[in-house]
Amino acid sequence: MNEPAARRLPAGLRLPFDPLLALAALGLMAASLVTLNASTSKDVPGDPHFYVTRQGVFFAVGTLLAIVLSRIDYSRLRELKYGIYGLMMGGLLLVAVFGGVTRGSRRAIQLPGFEVQASELGKVLLILALAAFVVDRSRRLGERDTTARLVLLGMIPATFVMISDLGTGLVYIAIMLAALFIAGVGWRHFAALIALGAVSIALVLSAAPALGVTVLEPYQVDRLTSFLAPSEVAGDAGYQQNQSRIAIGSGQKTGRGERSTQGPLNFLPEERTDFAFAVAGERWGFAGAGLLLSLYALLIWRGLRILTVAKNLYGALIAGGIVAMLLFQVFINVGMNVGIMPITGIPLPLFSYGGSSVISTLLAIGLLQSIHAQGRFAAATKRRGLPF
Numbered sequence: 001m002n003e004p005a006a007r008r009l010p011a012g013l014r015l016p017f018d019p020l021l022a023l024a025a026l027g028l029m030a031a032s033l034v035t036l037n038a039s040t041s042k043d044v045p046g047d048p049h050f051y052v053t054r055q056g057v058f059f060a061v062g063t064l065l066a067i068v069l070s071r072i073d074y075s076r077l078r079e080l081k082y083g084i085y086g087l088m089m090g091g092l093l094l095v096a097v098f099g100g101v102t103r104g105s106r107r108a109i110q111l112p113g114f115e116v117q118a119s120e121l122g123k124v125l126l127i128l129a130l131a132a133f134v135v136d137r138s139r140r141l142g143e144r145d146t147t148a149r150l151v152l153l154g155m156i157p158a159t160f161v162m163i164s165d166l167g168t169g170l171v172y173i174a175i176m177l178a179a180l181f182i183a184g185v186g187w188r189h190f191a192a193l194i195a196l197g198a199v200s201i202a203l204v205l206s207a208a209p210a211l212g213v214t215v216l217e218p219y220q221v222d223r224l225t226s227f228l229a230p231s232e233v234a235g236d237a238g239y240q241q242n243q244s245r246i247a248i249g250s251g252q253k254t255g256r257g258e259r260s261t262q263g264p265l266n267f268l269p270e271e272r273t274d275f276a277f278a279v280a281g282e283r284w285g286f287a288g289a290g291l292l293l294s295l296y297a298l299l300i301w302r303g304l305r306i307l308t309v310a311k312n313l314y315g316a317l318i319a320g321g322i323v324a325m326l327l328f329q330v331f332i333n334v335g336m337n338v339g340i341m342p343i344t345g346i347p348l349p350l351f352s353y354g355g356s357s358v359i360s361t362l363l364a365i366g367l368l369q370s371i372h373a374q375g376r377f378a379a380a381t382k383r384r385g386l387p388f
Contacts, residue, residue, distance in 0.1 A: 062362030085153070088129065091118030092119065116355075167344030178325075255283050255284040311374050332346045
């Protein structure tokens with residue numbers, strides 16, 4: 001076979017996509033639209049499809065961006081790490097200065113007909129930047145100085161986000177820990193980080209109030225502790241988890257269908273965002289909730305599979321960060337809905353309503369597809385003895 005013919009086959013593998021990953025994403029998006037249509041048809045008088053239409057637009061824009069990103073060699077983004085990190089921090093600062101106040105905190109910049117949550121988009125930017133910083137110091141990962149620098153790079157934006165959004169800040173920490181784990185940081189460093197974190201939390205929550213400094217407002221304490229005994233907590237936090245458990249329990253095996261009440265009649269707060277899973281559990285029952293969780297399991301499995309076929313450490317770190325981000329969000333949100341985790345406001349990826357969350361998740365999936373494509377191309381090129 002001549003050289004031009006030999007090169008054509010790998011070129012055909014340059015832009016493949018993982019069909020199972022795409023199937024999982026499409027299934028979650030379809031489930032989101034169906035559930036939104038069932039639960040929000042009466043929320044906006046005169047426009048029963050208001051939220052479904054907007055969510056569909058978010059999906060379309062996010063999918064287009066994901067396709068574009070999947071056709072780019074993700075390795076080129078490593079060279080832009082300082083710009084990516086600066087863009088993330090700049091976005092968070094813009095929200096802090098110009099963001100609108102909602103429920104006592106600044107989380108988004110208000111635009112005509114749309115809100116931009118920099119903290120949501122910042123999760124993907126943090127994955128890209130932190131992975132690049134890890135690769136740059138890959139020969140010195142056993143040093144405490146390296147671990148300290150990486151932790152600092154992750155904790156700066158995480159702490160900044162936690163001021164207004166505790167749940168999303170915890171996602172940043174999960175991303176940072178995943179990067180350290182995949183990079184192979186020693187267990188002693190992890191143990192030291194856990195001990196340091198525990199001591200810091202104890203000091204902040206005990207010493208600060210003793211000095212007259214309010215770290216958590218009473219309503220925030222209720223949100224974090226209501227899952228322990230929701231029936232004994234007065235106010236919104238206990239009410240939300242009680243209604244969520246009622247909704248999921250009433251769905252039983254196959255759901256209540258059109259007889260659903262908790263979501264459509266607004267007994268369940270935040271039925272479009274935080275408690276969308278409870279709406280699905282009531283309407284479609286155990287079968288529907290199980291299907292939804294199966295789609296997430298497929299999504300996570302494909303992400304882990306892509307991690308193993310990445311052509312370089314940078315790709316493996318990006319894939320690992322994305323998997324950690326998705327897995328943490330699904331675990332916390334579903335746990336919050338069934339009453340085993342505190343209410344933190346973390347959305348369910350590709351299912352909860354929200355433009356910034358949807359677009360950032362689809363960008364992450366686009367990156368996974370790029371890693372998959374580049375990994376297959378590199379493997380095919382290596383097998384045929386062709387230069388990269």
